[in-house]
Amino acid sequence: MKQHFAARIAAVAAMAVIATSGAALAQPAHGHYGGGGDVAMAIAALKGQLNLNTSQQQMWDSAVAASKAAHQTMRANLQRVHDALTAEIAKAEPDLSAVSSVGDQVQAQNIQARRQARDTWLALYATFTPDQKAVVKTALQNRMARAEAWRQKHMEARPQS
Numbered sequence: 222m223k224q225h226f227a228a229r230i231a232a233v234a235a236m237a238v239i240a241t242s243g244a245a246l247a248q249p250a251h252g253h254y255g256g257g258g259d260v261a262m263a264i265a266a267l268k269g270q271l272n273l274n275t276s277q278q279q280m281w282d283s284a285v286a287a288s289k290a291a292h293q294t295m296r297a298n299l300q301r302v303h304d305a306l307t308a309e310i311a312k313a314e315p316d317l318s319a320v321s322s323v324g325d326q327v328q329a330q331n332i333q334a335r336r337q338a339r340d341t342w343l344a345l346y347a348t349f350t351p352d353q354k355a356v357v358k359t360a361l362q363n364r365m366a367r368a369e370a371w372r373q374k375h376m377e378a379r380p381q382s
Contacts, residue, residue, distance in 0.1 A: 290334075295331045
């Protein structure tokens with residue numbers, strides 16, 4: 222009975238480690254092209270409106286490839302955390318600090334991968350004409366307005382304490 226209780230506590234603690242490690246992993250997975258965050262999502266959604274020239278199209282393809290590579294890296298890193306957790310949980314006395322260490326390493330690698338993808342999109346954006354930048358700006362303003370409306374709606378729905 223005592224071992225069963227200890228195993229349950231270890232599982233709960235391990236899930237807490239995964240949850241805190243996974244927060245950073247989950248962020249970049251949003252969007253059409255994986256890693257790169259909101260910048261990539263905002264620009265990627267506008268391809269049809271941007272009228273890219275040949276050079277910009279080549280940069281676009283590189284940015285998409287960088288985002289996909291970042292996404293794959295992050296998925297592989299998540300698997301590393303999962304594998305570390307699985308290995309520790311199989312032990313009689315799991316070393317949760319070892320799992321946390323792997324989670325910290327993964328988080329740092331994921332941040333780097335996300336930044337590299339984002340920087341590729343930002344380099345593309347830097348080549349945009351004023352008209353192309355206006356398209357992106359308008360899309361970002363609309364996105365921010367939708368997010369604020371969503372936030373307001375959910376704040377109003379929350380019971381007041």
